[in-house]
Amino acid sequence: MSSRFERFRHRLHEIIFEADTWAGRAFDVALLVLIGLSVVTVILESVPSFHHRYGLLFLRAEWFFTLIFSIEYVLRLLAVRRPLRYVFSFFGLVDLMALLPTYVSLFAVGGYELLAVRILRLMRVFRILKLGEYTSAAELLMYSLRESRAKIIVFFLFLLGLVITLGSLMYVIEGRTNGFESIPLSIYWAVITVTTVGYGDIVPSTALGKIIATLIMILGYAIIAVPTGIVTVSIARAAQRGVSTQACPNCSRQGHDPDARFCKYCGEKL
Incomplete structure (x- = not known):
């Protein structure tokens, strides 16, 4: 059972964190599109006339993107051997900040009217930083x-x-x-x-x-x-x-040499 889960995690890591397979590239392209659409939604929602006319549509779109990115976040935690290291990494914190505002609005009294929640909602634009994960440049x-x-x-x-x-x-x-x-x-x-x-x-x-x-x-x-x-x-x-697109399955760090066989940060086999 453990070996089956290890194979599953290895395959999941290959798709989510790397871009040298067809599945990995397809996953990255899909995320690029979703991130772009979610950021456009945040920008358009801030326009008063659009918010007044399409407020419900924006709300539904926001929850759709939040659920998709929540699933992605959980899958990323499953794909690495040390989930806490990813949680406190730069992109892990970016992912969390992109999800936090929508969930906080559920529990805040008068959520969308409070200044603190409005500030948290602005943090959704941190999703644009996730674009950096998917480009070799x-x-x-x-x-x-x-x-x-x-x-x-x-x-x-x-x-x-x-x-x-x-x-x-x-x-x-x-x-x-x-x-x-x-x-x-x-x-x-x-x-x-x-x-x-x-x-x-x-x-x-x-x-x-x-x-x-x-x-x-x-x-x-x-x-x-x-x-x-x-x-x-x-x-x-x-x-x-040259810089490899491979990410370490143990610590999820990137930036390895193309011919590297082991992670230069934790020593795990790539």
Whole structure:
């Protein structure tokens, strides 16, 4: 009996978590369509005129999608040997957040009128994040981001130190009389200037302040290219080496090398 269940779980895992079989590809395409339709339903429901005319239809569609995704969620838990690891993984939490609002509305008094429940209902758009599970390009991007995380963290720490220094400098140069009322507010100005957003709610008035602001804006364009270059190099390396679509049957982690026979995270045989 246990061997039969193991075969069933192996087959289920192959269909749900992998995309190198006909059944796996068909499952992924069906989910892509359902996720797309459910997100469109959430968006259209937020339009007052549509909600007034087709509210009941939207409600029925929402329950249909919720039931389908609930079944998918249960099947995913059955397909892995360590269900709790999947539950607390990124996509496991995304799946849960996509299901939670509809079920919470059953138990909340005046459910659809409460602000908290309305916020939970907005979480249904997290379903769009599930699209990333079913594309090799998204897997390649996620793999590249993981490989680049140390460099990206160092870059952001450097950027954090830079905006704190520049914000403090502008606080000293401009002072409270010119709108730079505190160092945190000056740091806020440095962030929106370095990122080239420039809301214009705080602007330097002194000649020295304007010179420094100009240099910061020019520096901002150069800084933007740094994380882009880091990720691009990682993507190029990953594309040359290739990334497998196989997921570990034990921990459900992906991103293995094409010739990998064992999971590089838990050691389970692929």
